[in-house]
Amino acid sequence: MSYNTNVRFVLKNINSKDVGCVNLEIVFIHKENKKKIRRYVNTGEYVNKNNFDSNGIKSHRHSLKSAKLLVEKRKLEIEELLRNLELNNGEITPDIYDVSQRINEDAKKNIFELFDKFIEYKTKKVESRTIQKYNTLKVVLEEFIPKKKHKNTYTTDITLDFLEELTTYLSDKKDLSINTIAKYQSVLNTFMDYLTDTLKVNKNLAYKEYQKISRKKESESKVVLLKEHVQKIIDWTTDDKTLETVKDLFLFQIMTGVRISDLLRISKYFVKNQMLSFQMFKTTTTVNIPLHPMAKEILTKYDYKIGAKCKEIGENQYNTFIKDVCKNAGLTEEVSSLRITLNKKIPVETPLYKLVSSHVGRTTFVTNCLISGISPFIVMGYTGHRKIETLHYYMKIAGDISQDAFIKYEDYFKFK
Incomplete structure (x- = not known):
């Protein structure tokens, strides 16, 4: 025709x-x-x-x-x-012409307008959990790019320098793990592929040349705090109200394993039948976490307004203040002296407090649950992990620390 x-x-x-x-x-x-x-x-x-x-x-x-x-x-x-x-x-044909005009109109749109179009397109094709990841990346980009430049950021601006600066921002400012950064990079590539191959409005292929962060497990530095470290934090006191609040919020994470994205949301409505019950922001998985006595004390101290307190401080400042709390609490030993093995790329003279961030509250909860003898499958119910393989790293640490595990078995399996 x-x-x-x-x-x-x-x-x-x-x-x-x-x-x-x-x-x-x-x-x-x-x-x-x-x-x-x-x-x-x-x-x-x-x-x-x-x-x-x-x-x-x-x-x-x-x-x-x-x-x-x-x-x-x-x-x-x-x-x-x-x-x-x-x-x-x-x-x-009229259809060929119409498509060309849509492309021309889309080519005039900035990154955020195109991202909205991308999410609308993907909503019909992927699960809601994946759409949530797309929305999270959009929020990150809105934070990373100065507001005055939101309307003037186009596909041509996604250069190698832009991508390098974004990675640095995610690592240094947001204090995200290597795996999380790699996930953000993958989502960004999916978005750019959509602009390039589906909308055909992007000819800037810098994103394909950019070397993404490796997601190999050996490149990850999972830091956990053992019981003696947590005790130091508990024992430390301060007259600084902000640091006192940060200390309490971090201890709450250690006792419950909640991510920062969920900590920001916690209120009295999250507490049901002496448990923390809610749908996780990151994965939309519903979890039920038994409340440790210390977690209950912290909730009571702040009238259950944990999320509001965290928002007052701000996510970036919270991570900075956690390091201050840990330093003042005495978590100053070099990584070479720890009873756990960290990434070999971390200088052995690095003090422990410099490696601590809000996510360490979650890794500490998981590891110490396992050390105490709780089944990995029960821990998965607390944390929302879907694959047992995700806990292998923590299980290894727990195995290294719990040298007396067989003694527990002997005491339990003792016959008259």
Whole structure:
């Protein structure tokens, strides 16, 4: 089904003062049945109908010469576009033209407008959990890019330097783990692939050249605090109200294993039947976590407004203050002296407190649950982990620490 095309000037939407808008009418004429299909392009130029005929704007008036030149230039551009579309596609049809116009409109949009379009497109194709990941990345980009530049950030701005700075921001400012950063990078690549291959509005392929962070387990530095470390934090006191609050919030994470994204949301509505019961923000998994006596004390101390207290401090500041708390509490030993093995790339003289972030509260909860003898499968119910393999690292630490595990077995399996 192929068409011939003809482009001509028409005056549309003529008002009571006989002024109308100059449009380009594209007529697609079917080569066989001669059926005509029309499309219109608004030039944005307005003239009185007396100054317009089938050839366009009459130029007998000096004030109309520039308008005449503009609409004639636009007509040439449309004719050139139609020729190129026919050459590239082997034919020209109204549908081919319509697609080209959608691409042109999308090419004018900034990154955030395109991200909304991406999420709308993906909503019909992927699970809600995946859409949540897309929305999370959008929030991160909104935080990373200064607000004044939101409307002026386009696909051409996603350069190697941009990607490197984003990775540094996620690592240093957001204090995210290597695995989490790698997930963000994968989502960003999915978004850029959509712009490149589906919308066809992106020709900047820097994202394909960028070396992503490796997600190999040996590159990850999972830091956990053992019982003696937690005791130091509990024993430390301060007159600084902010640091006292940070200490309590961090201990709450250690006693419950909640992520920072859930800590920010906690209120009295999360507590049911002496348990912390809620749907996790990151995975939408519902968990029920028994409340340790210390966790109950902290909830009572802040009238259950844990989330509000965390928001007052701010996520980035919270991570900074955690390091201050741990340093003041005496978690200053070098990693070389720890009873757990960390990544070999971490300098042996690094003090422990420098490696502590909000996520360490979660890893500490998991590890100490396992050390105390709780089944990994029960721990998975507390943390929302879906695969036992995810706990292997913590299980190894627990095995290394619990040298007396068999003694527990002997005491239990003792017969008269």
